[in-house]
Amino acid sequence: MQPIPNASLDPDDWTDLRQQGHQMLDDMFDYIEHIGQRPVWQPIPDAMRQAFDEPLPHSATPLAQAHARFMTQVLPYAAANSHPRFMGWVQGGGTPVGMLAEMLAAGLNANLGGRDQMALEVERQIVHWMRDLFGFPDTASGLFVTGSSTANLMGVLVARTRALGVNSRVTGLGNASPLVAYAASTAHSCISKAMEICGLGSQALRLIAVNAQDQIDTQALAQRIAADRAAGLLPFLLIGTAGTVNTGAIDDLAVLADIAHQEQLWFHVDGALGALGMLAPDIAPRLAGIERADSLALDFHKWGQVPYDAGFFMVRDGTSQTDTFASPAAYLTRHTRGIGAGSPWPCDLGFDLSRSFRALKTWFTLVCYGTDKIGAVISHTCALAQTMQQRLQDYPDLELMAPVALNIVCFRFRCNDADAVNAEIVADLHESGIAVPSVSSVNGHTVIRAAIVNHRTQASDIDALLGAAQALGRQRLAAQSVIAEQPTSSP
Amino acid sequence: MQPIPNASLDPDDWTDLRQQGHQMLDDMFDYIEHIGQRPVWQPIPDAMRQAFDEPLPHSATPLAQAHARFMTQVLPYAAANSHPRFMGWVQGGGTPVGMLAEMLAAGLNANLGGRDQMALEVERQIVHWMRDLFGFPDTASGLFVTGSSTANLMGVLVARTRALGVNSRVTGLGNASPLVAYAASTAHSCISKAMEICGLGSQALRLIAVNAQDQIDTQALAQRIAADRAAGLLPFLLIGTAGTVNTGAIDDLAVLADIAHQEQLWFHVDGALGALGMLAPDIAPRLAGIERADSLALDFHKWGQVPYDAGFFMVRDGTSQTDTFASPAAYLTRHTRGIGAGSPWPCDLGFDLSRSFRALKTWFTLVCYGTDKIGAVISHTCALAQTMQQRLQDYPDLELMAPVALNIVCFRFRCNDADAVNAEIVADLHESGIAVPSVSSVNGHTVIRAAIVNHRTQASDIDALLGAAQALGRQRLAAQSVIAEQPTSSP
Numbered sequence: 001m002q003p004i005p006n007a008s009l010d011p012d013d014w015t016d017l018r019q020q021g022h023q024m025l026d027d028m029f030d031y032i033e034h035i036g037q038r039p040v041w042q043p044i045p046d047a048m049r050q051a052f053d054e055p056l057p058h059s060a061t062p063l064a065q066a067h068a069r070f071m072t073q074v075l076p077y078a079a080a081n082s083h084p085r086f087m088g089w090v091q092g093g094g095t096p097v098g099m100l101a102e103m104l105a106a107g108l109n110a111n112l113g114g115r116d117q118m119a120l121e122v123e124r125q126i127v128h129w130m131r132d133l134f135g136f137p138d139t140a141s142g143l144f145v146t147g148s149s150t151a152n153l154m155g156v157l158v159a160r161t162r163a164l165g166v167n168s169r170v171t172g173l174g175n176a177s178p179l180v181a182y183a184a185s186t187a188h189s190c191i192s193k194a195m196e197i198c199g200l201g202s203q204a205l206r207l208i209a210v211n212a213q214d215q216i217d218t219q220a221l222a223q224r225i226a227a228d229r230a231a232g233l234l235p236f237l238l239i240g241t242a243g244t245v246n247t248g249a250i251d252d253l254a255v256l257a258d259i260a261h262q263e264q265l266w267f268h269v270d271g272a273l274g275a276l277g278m279l280a281p282d283i284a285p286r287l288a289g290i291e292r293a294d295s296l297a298l299d300f301h302k303w304g305q306v307p308y309d310a311g312f313f314m315v316r317d318g319t320s321q322t323d324t325f326a327s328p329a330a331y332l333t334r335h336t337r338g339i340g341a342g343s344p345w346p347c348d349l350g351f352d353l354s355r356s357f358r359a360l361k362t363w364f365t366l367v368c369y370g371t372d373k374i375g376a377v378i379s380h381t382c383a384l385a386q387t388m389q390q391r392l393q394d395y396p397d398l399e400l401m402a403p404v405a406l407n408i409v410c411f412r413f414r415c416n417d418a419d420a421v422n423a424e425i426v427a428d429l430h431e432s433g434i435a436v437p438s439v440s441s442v443n444g445h446t447v448i449r450a451a452i453v454n455h456r457t458q459a460s461d462i463d464a465l466l467g468a469a470q471a472l473g474r475q476r477l478a479a480q481s482v483i484a485e486q487p488t489s490s491p
Numbered sequence: 492m493q494p495i496p497n498a499s500l501d502p503d504d505w506t507d508l509r510q511q512g513h514q515m516l517d518d519m520f521d522y523i524e525h526i527g528q529r530p531v532w533q534p535i536p537d538a539m540r541q542a543f544d545e546p547l548p549h550s551a552t553p554l555a556q557a558h559a560r561f562m563t564q565v566l567p568y569a570a571a572n573s574h575p576r577f578m579g580w581v582q583g584g585g586t587p588v589g590m591l592a593e594m595l596a597a598g599l600n601a602n603l604g605g606r607d608q609m610a611l612e613v614e615r616q617i618v619h620w621m622r623d624l625f626g627f628p629d630t631a632s633g634l635f636v637t638g639s640s641t642a643n644l645m646g647v648l649v650a651r652t653r654a655l656g657v658n659s660r661v662t663g664l665g666n667a668s669p670l671v672a673y674a675a676s677t678a679h680s681c682i683s684k685a686m687e688i689c690g691l692g693s694q695a696l697r698l699i700a701v702n703a704q705d706q707i708d709t710q711a712l713a714q715r716i717a718a719d720r721a722a723g724l725l726p727f728l729l730i731g732t733a734g735t736v737n738t739g740a741i742d743d744l745a746v747l748a749d750i751a752h753q754e755q756l757w758f759h760v761d762g763a764l765g766a767l768g769m770l771a772p773d774i775a776p777r778l779a780g781i782e783r784a785d786s787l788a789l790d791f792h793k794w795g796q797v798p799y800d801a802g803f804f805m806v807r808d809g810t811s812q813t814d815t816f817a818s819p820a821a822y823l824t825r826h827t828r829g830i831g832a833g834s835p836w837p838c839d840l841g842f843d844l845s846r847s848f849r850a851l852k853t854w855f856t857l858v859c860y861g862t863d864k865i866g867a868v869i870s871h872t873c874a875l876a877q878t879m880q881q882r883l884q885d886y887p888d889l890e891l892m893a894p895v896a897l898n899i900v901c902f903r904f905r906c907n908d909a910d911a912v913n914a915e916i917v918a919d920l921h922e923s924g925i926a927v928p929s930v931s932s933v934n935g936h937t938v939i940r941a942a943i944v945n946h947r948t949q950a951s952d953i954d955a956l957l958g959a960a961q962a963l964g965r966q967r968l969a970a971q972s973v974i975a976e977q978p979t980s981s982p
Contacts, residue, residue: 003878007871009522009586009796009860009946023592025516028598029509032501041830044609052609052616056623060861063588070595070851077609079830082600087828094600095500097554099547100512102597104561106798106852107519109573109585118535118543118568125543132547137958146637149844159690173664189818190844197842200661201692301845305500307597308847327680338918338929339532339570339579352680354638354792356799360561369500370551380498387494427829436830452690455500480783481635 014424015060018065025103027071032082032096036456039102039433040083048073079435084456085464088438090245090273090302092406093454098196098307101364104355113353114345116338123346123359128316129366130298135291141318143349144358147311148272149190151297154313154324154350156194156237158179158295159266161324163236173199180228182206183249184216186244187269209236213403214249216240225263238265242287243274246440246449248385248406251276253289260294269293272311274406276303279375283382283406294320300358305455310358311351321349380445381407381452388462390449395418395470402445410440410447413473419446421476428472435465510611516594516942518562523587527947530924531574539564571927574734575947575954579929581736581764581793581899582763584945589798592855596848603635604844605836614837614850620857621789624769626782627634632809634866635849638802639763640681642788645804645815645841647672647685647728648787652815655728660815660903664690672728673697675707675742677735679761702883705740705896709750716754728919729756732978733778734765737940739876739897739932741765744780751785760784761800765897767794770866774873776899785811793851794869796946801849804841811839872898872943879941885919886961901931901938904964910937912967928957 011017051073055391079090112120145151161168163179179200183191185207190201206224208218225235238260240251253269260267269275269290275298277283278290290296293316300310315321322331326348334343347353366374388409392400402410412422423446426439440449448469450462502508512886542564572582601610611804618633636642652659654670674682676698683693697715697805700708716726729751731742751758760766760781766789768774769781781787784807806812813822817839824952825834838844857865879900883891903913914937915929930941941956 002655003950004867004871007868007946009584009588009864009868011587014520014524014829017587020519021516021520021587022513024595025512026509028595029505031910032598033505043828044607044612048609052612053619054616056620056862057858058861058863059859060864061656062854063591063859066574066855066858069589074609075599078599078601079606079608079610081602088606091599093500094507094597095513095597096502096598097500099594099597099600100515100554100558102518103590103594104515104558105589106585106590106593107523107592108569109583109798110584110830111572111580111799112849115579116535117563120541121535121540121543122565125545128544129547146843149843150843150935153842162688167830168692169687170692170694172695173690174684174692189821190842192969193816193818193842195658195663198688199651199664201661201665203661204663209647217861220757260916299845301602307603309843309845325684330680335914335918335930337534337944340921340929342919351644351681351684352637352640354790354800354802356637359860364554366547366893367552367557368554368758370549371547372549373500376495377498377500380495383494422918427674427826427831429676430829432810438831439826440582448647448794453529455498458497459494463539 017063018069022229023352024067028099031075035082036084038083040080040085040436041430042433044429048077055446065094069384075271084454084458085314085435085458086454087450087452087465088436090451092302092305093456094307095305095365096363097368098305099271101361102307105360108357110357112355112357113347115340116342118357120342122363125395126359126362127314130312134296134314136314137234137315140314140316141317141321142312142314143346144355145311145313145350146309148297149193149289149297150272150385151198151311151313152190154272155268155295155297158315158320158324159237159268162266162320163234166323167360178204178233179236180204180206180233181239182208182225182235183207183239184210184241186210186214186249187239188240188245188272191239191270200489205289213405216251217401218255219345221258235265236262237299238267240267240269242269242271242290242407245273246408246442247402247410248408248444250286250405253287257289266294267292268295269297269413271296271298273302279371280294280378281375282379287320300362302453304351304365305377306362306364306373309363325350326430377455381457383458384452385409387459391462391466395466396409397470397473398466401445404441407452409450410442412445412447413469415473415477421473422446422448424476425469425473426475429468432468432472434468470480493883509552515558517753519590520587522566526573527575529574531571531576532921533924534922537570539568548866561597569740569743572945575945575949577928577945578941578943578948578951578956579816579927580864581942581944583793584947585797585798586796586856589796589852589856589861592852596851599848601848603848605837606831607833609910610848610850611833612838613854617850617853618805625787625805626806627807631805631807632812632839632840633805635801636802636841637800639788639790640684640951642802642804643681643761644688646759646786646788647689649806649811649815650759651689652693653757653811654725658812659844662842667841669724670727671697671724672730673699673712673715673726673976674730675699676700677705677737677740678730678732679736679763682730682761684982685777704896705735705738707742707747709743709746713750714792726754726756729758731760733760733762733781734897736764736782737899737933738893738901739764740898741777741896744778748783757785758783759786762789763785764793768869769913770862773867773870778824787881787941793944795853795856795865796868797856801853816841868946872948875948875950875953876900878950886957888961888964889957891939892936893933898939898943901933903936903938904960906964906968913937913939916964916968917961919967920959923959923963925959928956
């Protein structure tokens with residue numbers, strides 16, 4: 001086969017493409033500007049779903065046509081975490097600024113695995129900002145990743161390498177003393193998964209009981225560590241949570257830091273939900289102790305409102321990060337000039353050599369809104385949760401099910417068979433399009449959970465959720481009593 | 492603190508934001524349209540680098556100002572893999588269509604960890620397309636990831652779970668029979684890293700010698716497996732490479748599939764570079780055997796020209812993937828209606844719960860260009876490599892250093908101390924802005940490597956690289972001889 005004279009995927013004449021691109025941008029501005037007027041969610045009709053069960057597209061389709069499909073077949077059937085009445089899970093709302101920055105990143109098409117490029121300086125800028133925000137020293141290193149599931153896995157890996165020595169990368173776990181790690185029973189399931197992935201196994205993660213505030217019980221923790229040591233095991237890692245997904249509880253990080261220090265454990269903080277509370281003056285004091293973490297996971301796409309995905313991992317002692325992830329052969333022979341300079345590279349600090357420019361949308365978000373404003377949004381979501389707790393008193397059929405620690409409110413509709421009924425109410429709420437909370441479990445009870453993360457959410461959205469939850473609960477009870485009163489079917 | 496009446500990060504008046512957004516889009520169209528007229532790369536001045544060493548931005552900066560910084564401080568100092576004369580590493584060029592699709596994804600701000608949303612149907616569409624393209628059965632499952640480093644790690648993990656049983660997720664590696672894996676000595680370093688991460692250790696990866704075509708020596712492989720079994724070890728995984736980074740070599744995948752079948756090994760193919768060659772009629776036959784892989788890693792951001800990042804992982808028997816990654820507690824209690832329906836979710840198939848909508852830019856790329864055209868681009872890059880091999884004969888000071896197997900050409904400037912001089916020539920080329928090849932090593936020799944991946948690259952770009960390499964080599968020799976002739980400094 002011969003080279004093609006013009007194989008480029010760029011158009012010969014850019015006029016139509018540009019015009020179509022501007023139309024696409026306007027459509028997205030329209031979507032975001034008016035998102036609150038849409039249903040939060042709607043069921044996907046079967047026929048619509050089948051639109052994405054086609055054969056491999058051998059021939060070209062005009063961009064306008066592909067875009068039309070996006071507008072009619074994808075956009076209306078989104079999970080819509082950008083919507084002000086989405087409160088189902090801890091997910092940020094995104095911003096138009098973040099969208100535009102992501103467009104720039106995609107046009108630049110940078111691969112941030114390495115090399116001497118300014119994109120990496122933008123990423124390093126965010127690392128320095130986070131170092132300053134969390135009181136980490138100049139020796140700290142950091143890296144953008146997809147999200148905290150990956151960042152928490154990296155925390156486990158760095159701790160494992162520190163416990164077993166760098167040579168364990170070569171030898172594997174072998175017959176090393178059995179390592180054990182500690183976290184609250186309410187810690188995110190990705191911690192357990194990280195233990196599986198790294199080969200230690202989930203049973204090597206001790207899930208410690210929590211107190212009435214859903215924080216890890218530090219006495220029970222100390223006892224378990226002592227018992228494990230007595231049994232010949234090797235405690236190596238303590239994981240604190242800054243904001244549990246269920247109730248927003250923040251472990252007493254200062255006490256955990258003390259225990260980690262005394263017991264010589266690696267202290268990792270899962271701050272996926274709560275770490276960026278450092279930007280909010282009324283939340284930051286509750287994170288005291290986070291500045292003593294050995295490593296930290298957080299997500300800019302939650303409270304930071306950066307579009308998905310933008311997770312972040314930081315290590316106090318940067319050497320531990322390169323010791324865990326850098327390939328010495330590549331790392332030590334890096335060039336000193338040309339595009340191959342600029343060591344260390346991100347590929348020395350994590351898994352990936354192929355990495356999109358997540359730092360850019362984060363930089364634009366922090367710079368264009370300012371961190372004080374982001375902090376104010378964070379405070380606002382917590383204040384809304386307090387408002388919601390108060391408003392619940394106005395709804396006689398609803399009851400609060402857990403203390404409101406941060407920005408998450410768990411409640412339910414009072415009735416017989418409440419577990420089953422409340423699960424149905426949540427699905428009814430989804431199908432109504434009015435609001436999206438989620439089903440969760442608190443102290444063995446099925447609850448309706450509202451996680452208030454989105455900057456667009458207002459007090460009126462809270463009222464809409466509570467009003468609809470009560471009304472749909474009553475409808476469901478009424479329907480049940482109608483069924484109960486119906487005669488059995490005639491013969 | 493009270494809720495703020497309007498905490499939203501959206502503007503009250505969208506006029507300015509819209510206008511600025513359209514300016515940003517036009518700037519990116521301009522950048523891509525005229526990218527060939529820029530230097531491929533230029534050194535970053537120290538003062539420019541320091542622009543990204545600022546304190547945390549507490550107050551807001553106008554978007555226009557942030558964008559101006561991007562245009563003047565970031566864009567000119569890119570690694571520029573979108574440039575037609577970037578041939579340094581195996582990286583795709585991106586497209587304006589991919590950029591626009593990524594903008595849509597960022598505006599939608601979907602999190603593809605789970606839930607019943609149409610974005611997941613788009614991802615499933617790509618899974619079905621890849622299933623068909625690679626001849627995988629209907630039971631195959633797949634997932635977008637950042638890149639093949641992660642996809643290869645997932646392949647190792649699925650193979651590990653299959654070898655040790657699902658309960659090994661709970662128990663860890665423990666005292667299991669020592670598992671060993673096999674790959675060519677030219678396999679990507681991420682395979683070794685995957686062995687480290689999963690706890691087996693890099694020494695459990697047997698790096699097998701290669702033949703003259705840089706393919707794994709299947710006789711040496713068979714001998715090593717037999718020797719390991721005789722030593723009481725447990726061979727569990729064979730990794731074939733479809734396109735090595737150094738020379739583009741493709742292992743004999745059909746023979747590897749036979750060996751894996753006979754030896755009951757998990758057969759994983761690292762197709763980061765070459766798997767999408769299935770779209771090119773003249774390349775596809777060389778991938779024969781890939782349809783028998785148990786799992787497969789590939790990157791759409793390389794030959795697929797999708798903007799970074801868009802890696803992909805696929806498993807023949809989908810049950811093995813959920814057995815490895817799903818949390819049974821969550822997976823088995825998924826809802827059947829409302830937004831919480833639609834199981835299995837991507838979080839059951841991999842690490843991440845936070846996942847951006849990588850499938851959308853991939854869908855737009857495949858649909859809008861058509862897979863025949865993408866295949867033609869792939870053939871074109873291989874034809875250009877053949878052209879380059881021929882043209883090398885016109886440059887008396889340059890010599891080919893490895894057989895051209897696919898789309899990668901390794902050559903060097905002939906001279907004394909060639910290893911050192913060629914490394915300098917590559918840096919000179921970078922600094923010239925004319926072309927970006929990379930330094931690599933073939934059979935112990937330092938070589939200049941050109942990986943032709945970008946759809947924008949033409950024969951004239953090949954000539955520009957070869958001409959500049961020869962000219963800069965001659966300049967460097969001349970400068971050396973001047974230095975040699977200079978008298979030693981006077982006392």
